[in-house]
Amino acid sequence: MRDWMKLAGIRSSEITDETVFKQRRQLIQAAAVAGMTGAISAEASATTPKLSMPIKSTDYTVDGELTSEETATTYNNFYELGTDKGDPVKNAGFLKTEPWSVVIDGECDAPGTYTLEDILKPHDIEERVYRLRCVEAWSMVIPWNGFALGDLLKRFKPNSKAKYVAFETVSDQNLPGMRSRVLDWPYREGLRIDEAMHPLSFMAIGMYGNVIPNQNGAPLRLVVPWKYGFKSIKSIVRISFVEDTPPTSWNMSAPHEYGFYSNVNPEVSHPRWSQAKERQLTGSTSGLAALFASKTETAYLNGYADEVASLYADMDLKKYF
């Protein structure tokens, strides 16, 4: 049993026994060879237990329809676990989240290596329903469980030189997707300090009231709802306070296509496709009906302009895309 689950008040009866889990993995891999993954991988996504600590409800809700848990946990971009949308759930077992620690370094007064328990201990867990807009023009509405990023960062006492916050995804596990050099591993992301301290920026340890599944970025991931999904970095192992704009993975891979800010903006097209509309993936329309669902207009800053537009008041967002 993971210690941090104990901390989170998860009963061991709720957790799949490791040998059963491994057998299930083997079964899934065997099934993949047999070409019948569809049915079984959906079952794999149901293996995360409930977060049984109290979850405070909040005013962070969304008018639109919630994406089904199955859709949100089986259609993922997590390139360390493979580049197809179905790969992360299939390869989820390769990611080992126990033990887990996060290195905090850079311009702060309390740097160090913190265990996940240390990270989580002082925070009350709340639920926030956020829109998630992928740069690939699809979107979801997901109930996340976690705490404000700013509350976490303040604990490490960033100093006046801390202008940016850099994040890093786990990379020392030789995950199956890392064999191909699609991106320059480890995956890196970053925020300006005022963006990071904004109350909307969120650290998730769960979704739908359940422990966050590996394919969604267990055990600790960022959620920045007004930016394209790739900014919301998964499976975080390092947080650094830095003075200059930190390098970020997609920006390094294609600087003219993915900017450091990557704010959701229907007015600024991706060089290769329009960002004006999005396909909302709810999971409730399935089969043939899903073929005739129409796209919806993408909102400036993903609908969070009232909260965060002031962060970019004097900036030309066509230049700083």
Place this chain on the structure above:
Amino acid sequence: METAATATTAVPKSKRRKASRWTWVSWLKVVVFILGLVPAAAIVGSVVTGKAGPNPIEFITHSTGEMALRLMLLGLLLSPMRWWFKSTVPIRFRRMVGLFAFFYVMLHFLTYAVLDQQLDIDALLDDVLKREYIIAGFVSLLILIPLAVTSTQSMMKRLGKRWVSLHRWVYVAAIAAVLHYIWLAKGDQLEPLIYAAVLALLLGLRIWRHFSRKTKRVKPA
């Protein structure tokens, strides 16, 4: 042998040709025809049963595009196979493979235009005029239309030598199709580059043959 000989004399010439056509090649054509429909049936099946996943439009777009590309490359493999095996049998599948490629190209295009863009003319025009990968795909489609239309036996006869030069445009269509894939891929370029390598090999074989035959022809003279 004897019966065959008697049959030849008994049956009128035109009918005889038709009867002799039902060879193993004919049966193979039936098999290939059914095989060509299998991916389409599998795609429909996956969508209806929900196995296509949460984004079925993306699934159909990707799988029909992939099939179209594979069939275009398969079609371009048939001529080299003729040279290799010194048999005209592969060539007899060229029309069917080509038309199946066109079938999947049309499904791919219609999925994009009707299901994905919902026939939003402004959005379609915006794409076709501005986005490189859409332009490449559209060029490929526009080339393939006249090729499909002129694929019949009677058109072949009517166009004569011009038919051959018209159908050489399939090389341009294939190059445009591969560029379409290379330009749209996000991050992982491995698969598009495999298609590009196969296409380069297939076109390279033609160039190599063209020049090697020329030199051979020159020598005796």
